[in-house]
Amino acid sequence: MLPLLCRTLSERGPALLRPPLRYLPHRLQTPLMEALLNRGLAEPIKDGELDFLAHRCLQLWVPDLDYRLSLGYAGGRLTLLRDSEADVVIRCALNDLIRLSAGERDPDTLFFQRRLLITGDTELGLECKNLLDRLEPGRQPPWLQRLLRLLATVLAQAGRAPAPKAGAGLQDNT
DSSP states (O other): OHHHHHHHHHHHHHHHHHHHHHHSOHHHHHHHHHHHHHHHTHHHHHTTTTGGGBTOOEEEEEGGGTEEEEEEEETTEEEEOSSOOOSEEEEEOHHHHHHHHTTSSOHHHHHHTTSEEEEEOHHHHHHHHHHHHHOOGGGSOHHHHHHHHHHHHHHHHHHHSOOOOTTOSOOOOO
């Protein structure tokens, strides 16, 4: 039963998150997302590992959420940019992004499976991918590590659930 519940959550989670992300005004998202990103990446920021992003625009695109997050880096802080043309775009589905952040998938594997796509400035994209390689879960704040482990456990349980039979299961109302 638990794997089936986890499978449903993993399949429908992005659809549940899409409306709040779409309708929450940018002026409310900005301080929340900036605080979350700067706290979650505090150690790499302190170590100067994001300096290569200075005066550049990185866009993270999560297509199953229909969400794009454009980031800049200045004064030792990540900032959300609005209506900026991205120098590089990193595209990844939510569940893969969770697994990547939890350290359960590596960027090279996702990249070669074409589940992590990088477009735009090739050199900047390579630096971003190398940064993803260096971001170990142990460098994240404990609260973020716990959250990512929980989400990764849900996704692992989802993978243990039997595939639904054709025509069976919950009806999709999206």
